[in-house]
Amino acid sequence: MNSIGNIKPFLQKVIRSGVGRWRFFAATLGLLVALVIILLSLQLYLNFNQLLHGKANESETAEFLVISKEVTAENQSKKNESYFLPEEIALLGKQPFADRVGEISSTNFIVTISSFSNAFPFYTDAYFESVPDEFIDIKTEDWSWKQGQVNIPVIIPSFFLELYNTGMAMSQENLPRLSLEALQAIPLRVNIKHSGGTAEFVAHVAGTTDRLNSVLVPEAFMQYANKAYGYQESKPPTRLVLKTLDAADPALQSFLVANSYTTNSDKTKLNKARIIVNWIAGVVGIIGLIMLLFGMLVFTLFIQLTIAASRMDIVLLQTLGASPRQLSGYLMGMFMPVYGAMVMIALLVLSVLQYGIHQLLLQKQLLVSPWLSVYTLAAAALWLLLIWFVNKRTITNYLKAG
Amino acid sequence: MPQKILLRLNNNNPCNNKTNAICKRVALCFSIHQLTTGLIFPLFMQLHLQHIIPFPLRDRLASRHSDIWGREMLWSAGDKVQIIAPSGTGKTTLVHVLWNLRHDYAGTMQYDGTEVRQISPVRLAEMRQQELAVVFQDLRLFPKLTGRENIELKRNMSRKPFCSSRDVEHMAERLGVANVLHQTANTCSYGEQQRIAIIRALVQPFSWLIMDEPFSHLDKQNTAIASQLITEACHARGAGFVLTDLDGNTTLICNKTFQL
Known part of the structure; x- marks a missing residue:
């Protein structure tokens, strides 16, 4: 039918x-x-x-943005306003574009780095920062530190080495150019000044990174050193590292603007x-x-x-x-x-x-x-x-x- | 399906014991036919008119007698009903009411206990393919289709046609229209169209054949042949018919006659 x-x-x-x-x-x-x-x-x-x-x-990796609070003419004298409060960190972590948020801890003491060798003399004031290991893209067994260990692995920004090789070494006749392997072989004297005197460590470069523009040390060392040598109580972080799958997400840009945060990355410009x-x-x-x-x-x-x-x-x-x-x-x-x-x-x-x-x-x-x-x-x-x-x-x- | 038919027979059919036994045998035959052919044979469908008064005729009916309008009628399986209806008494109106084409009347009309207004379009189409056949007074052929196409359209509406093309040819030959089947309907004479419309009604299964002056343009010989064909078709199906006629001079044998 x-x-x-x-x-x-x-x-x-x-x-x-x-x-x-x-x-x-x-x-x-x-x-x-x-x-x-x-x-x-x-x-x-x-x-x-x-x-x-x-x-x-x-690149088989997510993108990492370093976020800090904007320094303006109004707040430049108020250092306290540079800190990220726990609730601000939590709020950032809850955003849909945020995969993980890590705090960048910095030294709470005075550090100087100098050379052991007279053939390669240098001396500089410095500071260290640390982030949780998951935000670090250098995978090496060297990247660890235990209490009592004199050697400290450090990670430096790639452009440090590039600047040295293309600028510094070329401008001074007695300075050699350095490959990464050569740089990793050079021991560096690290002096930490504290109320009880000076502590000496030996640092060596474990690798270079494009991800974070800072001199990084293992988090374990940072926690120990801030506790042992810090001249004041540890403070909240002033910089955060944000792991995101899409740095060009317009929502990310809106969030940064709305909270007066800045990022050192131009990745967000894609948005x-x-x-x-x-x-x-x-x-x-x-x-x-x-x-x-x-x-x-x-x-x-x-x-x-x-x-x-x-x-x-x-x-x-x-x-x-x-x-x-x-x-x-x-x-x-x-x-x-x-x-x-x-x-x-x-x-x-x-x-x-x-x-x-x-x-x-x-x-x-x-x-x-x-x-x-x-x-x-x-x-x-x-x-x-x-x-x-x-x-x-x-x-x-x-x-x-x- | 056979069980359903027998159940309906036991519950609804007002046959007495003797006729009941005959009815049961007929039902069994049709059930076997159903099983072998896959066709659904509608059996013992009742037409039940309850005090129907068409609104356009209401005033006229107040001043005259009618056997149909305003009365209760129960026509059962196999009834051969003749309705004698002079012009203006609502003959075509009655056919349209029976065919469920118009509802502008008081009272109710039932097919097998179901009020026709309640029947869904799908069910109504099914009934018009399997249980009810019609010859309209105005014939209602498709003018641009040939005579054969008009018949084939109706024959093929069911998935499994009840009649074969050969049956159609045979009927056309008997009615003398085989030679015009290839012509479009609008080029045939009214008498030829009337015979084509009769064949179209007879190519399907039905338990009721409703006819509105089906022989009005036929000569005596063709009327006799058409009557014979209709009688055979009704007999083969165990079906009844309702025939409206102007004067009652029909060659069809009827067992119930009413004045409209």
Whole structure:
């Protein structure tokens, strides 16, 4: 019962399209363009995100930002305002962009570093900082310290060595240039002045890092030394290290501005480009959406026109016993293949565009997938489902009214 | 399904003991037919008219007698009902009420105990494919379809057609319209269209055939052939019919006659 197949040839003769061929073609083209635009805006948005996250994936690491409080003309004399209070640290840690937050502890005593060798003489006042080990990207067995140990491993910023080799060593005839291995072999005398006198340690460079611009020592040493030699009680941190999966997250930038925090990284600048891309994708998407809604409205009207044009015949079919399922099945069959073809053409066009974008960006050393995103495919399927539902509803309502 | 039919038979059919036994045998035959062909044979469907008065006829009916309007009628399986209806008495209105095309009346109309207004469009379509057949006075053919297409459209509405194309050809030959089946309906004479409409009604299963002046444009010979075809079709299905007629001079054998 209710099979459409047997009566389809007769229905094709009885139920005519209520719309002229050219008008139907123009509307189909309009709806197709709208579909391409909306799916393209989605695909471009996804491409941009892939570029951002692709970069993070390339380095196989999250990004680390050092955050401190802004120094302004008003607060520059108030040192206490530079400290991060526990609740401020907790608040930062709760933000969606924050993966982990670490405190950067600094020395609470006077440190000097000097050379053991007369061939390589130097002397400088210094300070150390420490962070939890998970924020350090130097994986070496040297990176540890126990009480009683004279040797202290230190990590220095990469640019220290670079500055020395390209500036300092080149400007003074008697200074040699140093490789990292050579630098690691040089012992450094560390003197810590405290109320009871001076404590002497021997430091050596365990590695260099781009992540944190500071001279780092193991956290265990920092805790011990601050307790043993500190001239005042330890204070809250003035700098925090933030581990985030997306340094370009606009929410991160907003949070920093809202709390008058600064970061030494330019990674957050990407967010401006991202906001612009989001904005463009959003505007294009909205235009596409509006076109799509109008297109769907036009097609809904086409269905109504078709039913209206064949109303007498449809009523007679119902009178003779054609079931609602047979009639709606036939009417759906008049339009759904058009929508199906539209989706196929739109996806084909987008696939070609996406491959072109992939090739173009490849020349600029940027990698996006040559294939359409699964989200774009899902959006196309969702649209097909939506228009099926809208059409079904329109046809059912109009058949009832008939 | 066979159990359901027998249950309905026991509960609803007002047959006496003798006819009940016959009915049961017929039901069994049709049940076997159902099992072998997959067709659902609607059996013993009752038409129940309860005090129906169409609103447009209300004033006129106040001043004259009618056997149908305002009365209670229970027509059971196999009844052959003739309704003699002079012009203006609501003959076509009655057919439309029976066919569930209009509801502008007081009273109720029931198919097998179900008020027709309560029947869903899906169920109604199912009934019109399996349980009820009709020949309208105005025929209601699709003018741009050929005679054959008009019949085939109806024949193929069910997934498993009740009649074969050969049966259609056979009926068309008997009624003398085989040679015009290829013509569009609007190019056929009214008499030819009427015979095509009769064939269209007979290609489906039914337990009631409702006819509104089906022979009005047929000569005596074709009327006799059409009557014979209808009688055979009703007999084969165990079905009844409701025939409206202007003067009662029908060649169909009826067991109930009413004045509208």
